[in-house]
Amino acid sequence: MKLGIVGSGIIVKEFLSIARHLKHTMILSLCCTKRSEDEARALAKEYLIGQIFTDYEEFLRSEADTVYLGLPNHLHFTYTYRALMAGKNVIVEKPFTPSIEQALVLSRTARENRLFLFEAVTTIYQPDYRRVKELLPALGSIRLVQCSYSQYSRRYDRFKNGEVLPAFDPACAGGALMDINIYNVHYTAGLFGMPESVHYFANIERGIDTSGVLLLDYGSFLCSLTGAKDCSAPNSCMIQGDKGYLIQNSPANICKGVRMVLNDGAEETVVDHSYSHRMISEFLDFEKMIFSGDLETCYRYLDHSLCVCRIQTEARRMAGIVFPAEVEEAQ
Numbered sequence: 001m002k003l004g005i006v007g008s009g010i011i012v013k014e015f016l017s018i019a020r021h022l023k024h025t026m027i028l029s030l031c032c033t034k035r036s037e038d039e040a041r042a043l044a045k046e047y048l049i050g051q052i053f054t055d056y057e058e059f060l061r062s063e064a065d066t067v068y069l070g071l072p073n074h075l076h077f078t079y080t081y082r083a084l085m086a087g088k089n090v091i092v093e094k095p096f097t098p099s100i101e102q103a104l105v106l107s108r109t110a111r112e113n114r115l116f117l118f119e120a121v122t123t124i125y126q127p128d129y130r131r132v133k134e135l136l137p138a139l140g141s142i143r144l145v146q147c148s149y150s151q152y153s154r155r156y157d158r159f160k161n162g163e164v165l166p167a168f169d170p171a172c173a174g175g176a177l178m179d180i181n182i183y184n185v186h187y188t189a190g191l192f193g194m195p196e197s198v199h200y201f202a203n204i205e206r207g208i209d210t211s212g213v214l215l216l217d218y219g220s221f222l223c224s225l226t227g228a229k230d231c232s233a234p235n236s237c238m239i240q241g242d243k244g245y246l247i248q249n250s251p252a253n254i255c256k257g258v259r260m261v262l263n264d265g266a267e268e269t270v271v272d273h274s275y276s277h278r279m280i281s282e283f284l285d286f287e288k289m290i291f292s293g294d295l296e297t298c299y300r301y302l303d304h305s306l307c308v309c310r311i312q313t314e315a316r317r318m319a320g321i322v323f324p325a326e327v328e329e330a331q
């Protein structure tokens with residue numbers, strides 16, 4: 001693919017550090033804000049990127065066939081929509097969009113124009129996540145699922161001191177569910193699909209969830225998904241069935257350290273096939289699908305993103321967290 005990148009922040013820098021693994025990808029351009037132009041020029045020099053843009057429309061008229069958006073959450077919808085309308089494939093960072101209504105617009109636009117549209121979320125592309133799926137039947141009837149991902153954010157210290165950075169800003173579609181618990185939602189929805197009901201209980205400060213517990217009721221079993229940016233603890237995922245359990249001693253954005261223990265004493269430790277960086281596997285898959293024109297698989301992943309976005313939107317709204325971006329931009 002001929003890739004153009006938008007943003008020059010943390011995730012774009014991480015992506016650039018692994019881009020050498022993509023053998024069928026040429027990075028042509030970087031689009032940044034005027035205030036970050038010097039930083040973007042330094043990145044372009046380091047990674048041999050030929051063109052810098054500070055105007056998004058001009059960037060969209062350039063040669064890239066695929067754009068990667070590493071932007072704050074509230075810009076995901078409009079930037080993706082404009083890129084699709086310009087005939088580009090889009091890889092947009094997680095979380096897909098602030099609301100399900102926006103996600104449906106993007107999905108329709110991509111399908112009508114036969115364009116690739118991916119949510120860059122590491123969870124479901126991890127090599128050993130597939131093995132977790134394969135092991136599920138051995139656990140018998142699933143009864144309980146628990147996923148916890150807590151990571152104390154340095155930005156929370158600044159939030160407590162009155163400074164609101166995008167990760168904690170309702171105007172930027174921030175918060176613990178959007179930022180961190182979303183990985184648990186991907187993990188669970190990727191295994192079990194859409195639940196029958198969704199309940200979100202959040203610690204809310206100044207209109208945003210700094211941590212929270214999301215309960216997904218699948219009728220015959222329950223999932224409790226915990227996400228926090230205001231405290232820390234060891235992170236794990238656990239699936240319990242009436243014939244045994246599976247435990248993963250890592251958060252849901254990677255899939256490492258998985259072990260299954262059955263009631264009859266049988267055990268399996270899943271061999272770790274993960275790459276040296278969590279983002280490599282997702283981008284290798286995007287590259288492969290685009291290279292081979294595999295829209296069908298892309299749209300299966302897109303349906304999964306819609307399911308996650310539906311859960312996230314319902315959860316937030318039930319907790320009273322409504323973003324300005326989801327109201328004004330969905331029209």
Ligand SMILES: NC(=O)c1ccc[n+]([C@@H]2O[C@H](COP(=O)([O-])OP(=O)(O)OC[C@H]3O[C@@H](n4cnc5c(N)ncnc54)[C@H](OP(=O)(O)O)[C@@H]3O)[C@@H](O)[C@H]2O)c1
Nearest residue numbers: 007008009010011032033035036070071072073093094095
């Ligand atoms: N950080 C992580 O570990 C991580 C992991 C996975 C996914 N993500 C996702 O990646 C996205 C970005 O997160 P981040 O951590 O990289 O944030 P970040 O460090 O704040 O970077 C955001 C970037 O977007 C740029 N930007 C803002 N408005 C723009 C505009 N109108 N046009 C062009 N560029 C613009 C910012 O430029 P200025 O600095 O000039 O405003 C900055 O370079 C989020 O959706 C997040 O959920 C992040």
